[in-house]
Amino acid sequence: MFGFIALFVVCESGLMSGLVPMYIGEIAPKAYRGALGALHQLAIVIGILLSQVLGLDFILGNADMWPILLGLSGAPAVLQSLLLPFCPESPRYLYILRGNEQEAQKSLYRLKGPYDATSDMEEMRREKEEADREARVSILSLIRSSVYRQQLFVALMMHLSQQLSGINAIFYYSTAIFERAGVAQPVYATIGVGVINTIFTLLSVVLVDRAGRRSLTLTGLAGMCCCAVAMTVGLKFQNDYSWMSYVSMASIFLFVSFFEIGPGPIPWFIVAELFSQGPRPAAIALAGCCNWTSNFIVGMTFPYIQDWLGPYVFVLFAALLLGFTVFIYLRVPETKGKTFEEIAAVFQKGQKKNYTNTELQQLKTSTDA
Numbered sequence: 001m002f003g004f005i006a007l008f009v010v011c012e013s014g015l016m017s018g019l020v021p022m023y024i025g026e027i028a029p030k031a032y033r034g035a036l037g038a039l040h041q042l043a044i045v046i047g048i049l050l051s052q053v054l055g056l057d058f059i060l061g062n063a064d065m066w067p068i069l070l071g072l073s074g075a076p077a078v079l080q081s082l083l084l085p086f087c088p089e090s091p092r093y094l095y096i097l098r099g100n101e102q103e104a105q106k107s108l109y110r111l112k113g114p115y116d117a118t119s120d121m122e123e124m125r126r127e128k129e130e131a132d133r134e135a136r137v138s139i140l141s142l143i144r145s146s147v148y149r150q151q152l153f154v155a156l157m158m159h160l161s162q163q164l165s166g167i168n169a170i171f172y173y174s175t176a177i178f179e180r181a182g183v184a185q186p187v188y189a190t191i192g193v194g195v196i197n198t199i200f201t202l203l204s205v206v207l208v209d210r211a212g213r214r215s216l217t218l219t220g221l222a223g224m225c226c227c228a229v230a231m232t233v234g235l236k237f238q239n240d241y242s243w244m245s246y247v248s249m250a251s252i253f254l255f256v257s258f259f260e261i262g263p264g265p266i267p268w269f270i271v272a273e274l275f276s277q278g279p280r281p282a283a284i285a286l287a288g289c290c291n292w293t294s295n296f297i298v299g300m301t302f303p304y305i306q307d308w309l310g311p312y313v314f315v316l317f318a319a320l321l322l323g324f325t326v327f328i329y330l331r332v333p334e335t336k337g338k339t340f341e342e343i344a345a346v347f348q349k350g351q352k353k354n355y356t357n358t359e360l361q362q363l364k365t366s367t368d369a
Contacts, residue, residue: 014288014292017268017288017291017292018284018285018287018288019284020040021037021040021268021269021271021272021284022272022280022281022284023090024036024037024039024040024269024272025037025269025272025273026090026091026092026093026272027088027090027091027092027111029112030337030338030339031209031337032209033209033269033273034208034209034213034266034269034336035205035206035208035209037208037265037266037268037269037270037272038201038204038205038208038265038266038269039205040265040268040269041201041204041260041264041265041268042198042201042202042205042265045194045197045198045201045260045264046198047076048171048194048197049191049194049195049197049198051073052190052191052194053191053194054069054072055069056187056191060072088107088110088111089103089107090107091104091105091107091108091111091120091124092104092124092127092277093277094107095121095124095125095128096124096127096128096131096277097131097277099128101121104121104124105117105121108120108121123339123341126341127276127277127340127341128277130276130341131276131277131278137278137279137282138282139282139285139286141282142279142282142283142286143286148275148279148283150331150347151274151275151279151283151344151347152283152286153331154274154331154332155267155270155271155274155275155283155286155287156286156287156290157324157327157328157331158217158266158267158270158271158287158328158332159267159271159287159288159290159291159294160290160294160324161217161221161263161267161321161324161327161328162263162264162267162291163291163294163295163298164294164298164317164320164324165221165224165259165263165317165320165321165324166224166228166255166298166314166316166317166320166321167224167255167256167259167263167264168295168298168299168302169298169302169306169313169317170193170252170255170256171193172299172302173302173303173306174186174189174190174193174252175187175189175190177248177252178190178249178252180235180238180248183245183249189249192253193252193253193256196253196256196257196260197256197259197260199257200256200257200258200259200260200261201260201264201265203260203261204216204260204261204262204264204265204266205265207261208262208265208266208336209336209337212334212335212336213262213266213270213273213334213335213336214328214332214333214334214335214336215262215334216261216262216266217262217263217266217328217332218262218325218328218329219258219261219262220258220259220260220261220262220263220264221258221262221263221321221324221325221328222258222321222325223254223257223258223261224255224258224259224263224317224321225318225321225322225325227251227252227254227255227258228251228255228314228315228317228318228321229314229315229318230247230250230251230254231247231248231251231252231255231314232311232312232313232314232315232318233247234246234247234248234249234251235248235311235313235314236311236312267287267291270335271283271284271287272284273335273338273340273343274335274343274344274347275340275344276340276341276344277340333346333347
C-alpha cells in the first residue's frame with residue numbers, strides 16, 4: 001500500500017513539475033512571465049521549509065506523530081483540487097491548438113479583466129499560423145530534429161546546471177555537513193538553510209523581470225562556484241582552525257542564496273519560453289526527465305563521492321559550475337520581455353528559410369509515420 005502511494009506521489013510530482021511552469025508561461029503577460037514563473041519555485045521552497053519545521057522531533061517528527069505528518073502532505077493536494085476548476089484554461093491552448101478564438105478571448109478576460117485584447121489575440125494569431133505550419137512534435141521527433149536542436153540543448157543544459165550544481169547535496173546532506181563543520185545543533189542550521197532558501201527565492205521573484213533570466217542565472221552560478229571553493233577550504237582546514245567551521249557555514253548559506261537567485265527557479269519556466277506551442281510539451285517533458293534523472297544521480301552518488309574525495313568533494317561541483325557559467329554566457333539568450341516569436345527568431349537567426357521548411361517537412365513525415 002505504501003509503495004503504491006509513494007509511486008503515485010512521485011508520478012504526480014513529475015507531472016506537476018512540468019505542467020505548472022508550462023501553464024504559467026502560457027497565461028502570464030510577457031512583462032510578468034518571469035516573476036509568475038518564479039512563484040512556482042517559491043511555493044516549492046516554502047513547502048520544503050514547512051516540512052523541515054514540522055519534522056522536528058518535538059513537533060511531528062517522532063514515532064508517535066509521523067502518521068499525521070505524512071497525512072498533512074495531502075492537504076495542499078486537496079486544496080489545489082478544489083481550486084483548480086476556478087483556473088481558466090490557457091488562452092494559447094484554446095486558440096492555437098483548439099482553434100477556439102471566442103473561448104480564448106473569454107479566458108483572457110477571466111485572467112486580466114475587461115481590456116482591449118486585440119494585441120494579445122493578434123500575437124496568438126501569428127503564433128497559430130506558425131503552429132499550423134508545424135507538425136505536432138513528439139519527444140522522439142524533437143530529439144531527431146535539427147530545427148529545435150539549439151533550444152533543446154539550451155533547455156537541457158539549464159536543467160543540468162540546476163541539479164549538477166551540488167545544491168541537492170546541500171539539501172539532502174546538510175545536517176551531516178553541518179555536523180562535520182562542528183555545529184552543535186545541525187538540524188536548526190538546516191532549517192536556517194530553508195529560511196535562506198525562501199527569502200532569496202522571493203528576491204528572485206522581484207528581480208527576474210528586471211535584471212533578466214540570463215543575468216540572474218550567470219550571477220547565481222558564478223556565486224555558487226566561488227562558494228564551492230570556499231566550502232572546500234573550510235572543510236579542509238576546519239580541524240586545524242576552529243574558525244574555519246564558520247567559513248563552511250557561511251559558504252553553505254551563500255551557496256543556497258545564489259542558487260535561489262537564478263539557477264533554482266529559472267530553468268523551470270524558461271523552457272516554456274524557448275519553444276513555440278507545437279514542440280513545447282515535448283520539450284518540457286524532456287527537460288523535466290533530465291532534471292529528475294540528474295537529481296536522482298546526485299542523491300544516490302554523493303555519499304560515495306564524498307567518501308572518495310573527502311573535503312575536496314565540492315571541487316567537483318565548482319568545476320561543473322564554472323563550465324555551466326561559461327556555457328550560459330556564450331549560448332543562452334536573454335528572454336526577458338520578448339514574445340515567443342521573438343525568442344524563436346533568436347535561435348533561427350542565420351538559418352535559411354528553405355532549410356527550415358525542409359526540416360519541418362521531415363519532422364512532419366516522421367511524426368505521421
